Amino acid sequence: MLGLNKKDLGVLLLVALLALAAPILLNPFPADSGMAQFNAGYPDLMQRFVIFGIFAIGYNILFGLTGYLSFGHAAFLGVGSYSAVWMMKLLSMNVIPAIVLSVIVAGLFSVVIGYVSLRRSGIYFSILTLAFAQMSFNLAYSVLTPITNGETGLQISLSDPRVLDGANAPSYPNLFGAQMNSAATLELGSWSFTFSVGYYLCAFLMLVAFYISIRIFRSPFGLMLRAVKSNQQRMNYTGLNTKPYTLAAFVISGMYAGLAGGLLASMDPLAGAERMQWTASGEVVLMTILGGAGTLLGPVLGAGFIKYFENIFSKINDNVLHGWFSFMPDGLEDFIVTIIHPFVGKGWHLTLGLLFMLVVIFLPGGLVEGGQRIGRMFRRKKSDPNTPDGETTPAE
């Protein structure tokens, strides 16, 4: 079905099911219980899950398949956001033109940057993309203020022309009238689930993006990109020009980033330059590596993981910790809270950095590889308990 084999279809359906049921699955704790702070099922966070999922899926097409480590992808996200907000200012509050334009503009932008940057590889490529992204960031802050509104960020206002909108059109981003922030709430006992329009639009687009990425992974084009990763020199010696392939991968991932930026702006019509800063580019690298670069599911997992812990970990403060460990004797409780304190709340980045280092050191394949290793461990035990532990798996 859909041109996928059984296994890929299974993965796609699994992701679709998870995405559709996310408002329920992510709210496993009753709203009034002490565990409610671990609930991630509110629209704002769920939207970020899927939007950054799109961003990471796109980044994975470049980094996971071709091995080119770009440190400037946030620039495309930022450009996408700006063009989406401009569309909402000039044309209509309907999100369709905004999203379409953000993808197109980010695509064009990435053609230019990719064409120049891809002339070099390795660390030079990383530095070039970093240089371009920092340039865009600095320009957005300073000279391009008429377009980007500088530090304040680009916002919509009531006096904007919006030529396509009628007199009584909604003043919030909408999809043919359905406002992005409107939501239906379902109360089941003490549980409360929120189903928001914006989230489902993002989730739908994420599924489309995921489907396209599966098709790219399984296509001859994807195979060519993998060949570039494993040995570009050999490809060149066989008389094949790899540049169009890498450029195509770069532009596709740039368009994904633009889509993510457009969606961010559609959910909350605001675009700021800090979205283009190089730390933002670093974040998508973290997501992709943490989840597992070069795998289908990895980037989505990584994006969800980072965004979940960013929101949940940073909410845990000392009072919460004392609440958890209150069953312990006083001295021990204080001691444990003191130890955990630097890693939660404002110290969430410390945990992220440590986690990231551990993953790069011990688990270069990311969470997906971790899952596979655990799976293999169980399977081996079941099928053949005599297999020696040091068994080597054949190289790909």
Place this chain on the structure above:
Amino acid sequence: MDAILLQLLNGLDKGSAYALIALGLTLIFGTLGVVNFAHGAIFMIGAFCAVTLSKIFSLSHLASEPSGTDFLGKPKYEDILYIKEWFGESAGAWMLDWSVPLSILFAIPVMIAIGFIMERGLIKHFYKRPHADQILVTFGLAIVLQEVIKYFYGANPIPTAAPEAFRGSFDFGVLLGFDPNAIIYPYWRLIYFAFSALIIGGVFAFLQFTTFGMVVRAGMADRETVGLLGINIDKRFTIMFGIAAAVAGLAGVMYAPINSPNYHMGMDFLVLSFVVVVVGGMGSLPGAVLAGFLLGILESFASMNEVKNILPGIDQIIIYVVAIIILLTRPRGLMGRKGVMEE
């Protein structure tokens, strides 16, 4: 004319910081072949060495005897600095005043120790891994170091003063026959420039004129052959890593009075110093120094109003523009050697 001279001077002190960091980066890259994204964090830790020492010097306790009464009539106890108690009134005051230069002595062992621990504990295991993995793990390390510093020192910049004697400005123009006050330049920046020239000269002399340096240079050229000659090159490279960390750390110590240290100053400098290294040519020490000063000077010239009127915003992007042009026209950088990072 005086404006141009002033910008040249401005460029020199920024360029010295770039050159020192880039020199350390290149030392690590040239010897160990590791792309170290945590180098900015080392610079930042150096700056916080200065902060730490001045905090240690300002430790005090309350006097046991009241020195008078405050406005409520309660007995008032004065703060007594420990260093004044131990070293005497005037020596203590002098030490507090000179805490930044004194922290050089404090920073060198600390930075070398940090360098050793980093190399032996983490980076050693990444020689055989691809450059992308090295970038990623040191990037993670940079985040961790930065957050640790933030945890202990807070997120706000901590002003750290230069010694009283160097706080003023130097009327440079009078020396060259310009009007008074045409070219005014803070003393500390002059000292920073002299200091970095000293360090750069020291590193080059060390590599050029000592047996140890000769072996290291041989190892940079052909590690395998040096190893086959029965020399433990790994040990020497570890020491070079420590030295590179010390160079970046000292750059940070002396930079503390110019720009109040905050926990993300390392990241801000890191991006620029990588650009500097690439412009200079990966693995070329003179290239790193040259490019550091060149980009520092270009940056300060680009921030002149006359230039900004012609090309608005050029001061923000000049370094990146130069880097892009250099990378595309001279792929090896200004002084890059053949065969370095060209796979």
